Amino acid sequence: MKQPKIMDTKPKISLIIPAYNEEKYLGSCLEHALKNGGSDFFEIIVIDNASTDQTATIASNYPQVRVVREDWKGLTRARERGLKEARGEILAYLDADTHLPPGWTKTAIKEFNQNPKLVALSGPYTYYDFPRTQQIWIKLYWFAATVMYWFTGYMLVGGNFLIKKEVLEKMSGFNTKIEFYGEDTDLARRASKYGKVKFNLKLIMPTSARRLKGQGTLKTAYFYFINFISQVVLHRSTTKDYADLR
16 A cells, blocks of 8 residues: 655744743743754744733743733633734644653654644643652553543643644634633544544653642542543533632
8 A cells, every 4th residue: 555645844833832820830841842842943932821920021031932911811811812923834832831852843743744634733741740659640541531532533632732723713713711621622622623633642741740739630630531521522611610720
């Protein structure tokens, strides 16, 4: 069988980092992004989402970074502002407490070049500040998530995904009525109508375990799971409230 031709192009990727009171984590996030993917990013945008600390000041210390203020607080609102500001063909969304690893951008570019029908790409988290003795629970969680992906055919992780800008615009962007839980599944489900939404276990993103520590591992896993199911089946989230853990 003739193998499909793999394109060898470098798309314009806009990296968008929503940040609300992220002075503790943002500097390290940007250092990793610039060191391990800087040359592959067309632009890097930090959305200062109504922060009251030194978030904007820290981001402004990097000449490669453009800082945009969004006073309407909320994760989906910050991501939507990133869509409006970005000039790239593909938008990469990371959380402000992530550490972009070497090879992440190369893997993403290869995926989009290999499959013209690919519209969105995501992968799992690892946790750089979580005890090794509890990592087994994380592995079990991602195993269960992968099984769910096989059934649905779509899955995105909110702090670790890329999506084609033209598709996101056709979808009318993010659902700003969703505060937190389920917003990534809502996005994945709607994007799947325009092409392939792929979950790649090799597209790993190290992030902070602050939510697991502050809210509890099992409780957090429950919230993510129940809202994933609710979005898939009912097309809405069941959990309306969430806590900002900084």
